[in-house]
Amino acid sequence: MHAGFPDFRLGNVLATSFTGTLSERHGNAVERIPTPHRLIDWLAVNGLAVDSCTTSQLDLARELRESIHAAATAAAIQEALPASAVRVINDCSTQGRAASILTPEGERRWRLSSASCVEDALSVIAADAIGIIAGERDGKLALCASPTCQAAFFDTSQSRTRKWCDMNTCGNRQKKARFNANQRKNPRSAK
16 A cells, blocks of 8 residues: 555445545545555455556546445435436446456455456446445445535445444544533533
8 A cells, every 4th residue: 555645445335435435525525546556556455456547547437436426325315316427337337347256265256357457447346336226235325424424335234224434434533523522511521
């Protein structure tokens, strides 16, 4: 990993983890893939290693990211999917040459073409987005309860009532804010 860049926020769902490469969308936005090489790093961490990335491929990746975010947000609040987002997701899904393979451990992995390119990796992310937005996986799309974040995430908890995209960031921040507010109201309880 390259020093000087914000850490990646990794989750269990590829498509929504990808949308997390831009966080705090309604606050002080944090871009986690600011350079082509940083996109290469993110793809590698997620099992989609590519050889190189151009600035135009980074722009395409960001366009896919924002399209997935828009479509997942609409699905989470049960609104119509934006046509432009659907078009970008579908275009990216069909552009790549990736194959799903089964590992000896019984897990699904992706094999990109021999000359791995960013479009191959983006097709995998787009296909994952299609699966979750279409309701093909067990879980539900939800939006982070943090007013500065509001990231779309895929809730696979048993009750499907998760509030935050990530308990280690948004959840802890909200709990800390609530604790500090209670301490200001009742300063004696801190003693």
